[in-house]
Structure formats: C-alpha cells, structure tokens
Amino acid sequence: MKVVFHVVEYEEWDETLSNVRDVIKADPEALIEIIVMSRAAILFGRYAGYDFAGIEGNPRVTVSISEKALKDHKLDESLLSPSIKVEKLIITKLIRLQNEGYAYIRL
DSSP, rough: OOOEEEEOOEEEEEEEHHHHHHHHHHHHTTTEEEEOOOOGGGGGOOOOOOOOTTTTOTTTEEEEEHHHHHHHHTTOOOGSTTTTTEEHHHHHHHHHHHOOOOOEEEE
C-alpha cells in the first residue's frame, strides 16, 4: 500500500498522525508520504506538543514541506528535524507520487 497525506491545515495534524499510525498498523510494509503545505507549515515553527512516535525516523514514512511554506511563515529550515525534507516545488512531488500509484488523502 502506498499513501500520500496532503496536509493543508494545521488543525488536521492530529488526525493525520492518527491515520498514519493506523495505516502502519494495518500494513507494516506501507509506504507513506506526508506533504505539508500552506498554513500547516506553522507546525514546524514552534514546539506544538505532537507525538511523532512511530512516524519520525520510520524508514517507510517521509515528511516533506515546501520552501515556499517555510518562507511564507518565516521559518528557518535549519530548525527542522533532519527527517523532514524540504522541496523546492512540492506540488510536483505530489503529482509524481500520484503518478506512481500513491493513494491521495487530503486533510
């Protein structure tokens, strides 16, 4: 199973983390991409108290954010966890993942 979670609103972060954990539990071989865009980027500007257990550092889960989202929210890339990938054009990554057969879920 391959799934891409497209997170636009930070209010959906708890639900995203819960869904990702559910997918991992249901299919330990699942490949998961979390694409963080727009207003959801503020999650990485401060400690938000989210529990990333089982997600951060999991080799089958990738979290990506766009350069534009960081810039729009005046966030410093150097403060991000090394496990978070910064993409110049995240929309092209989203398109590529869908072309590769990833199921698309927008939250």
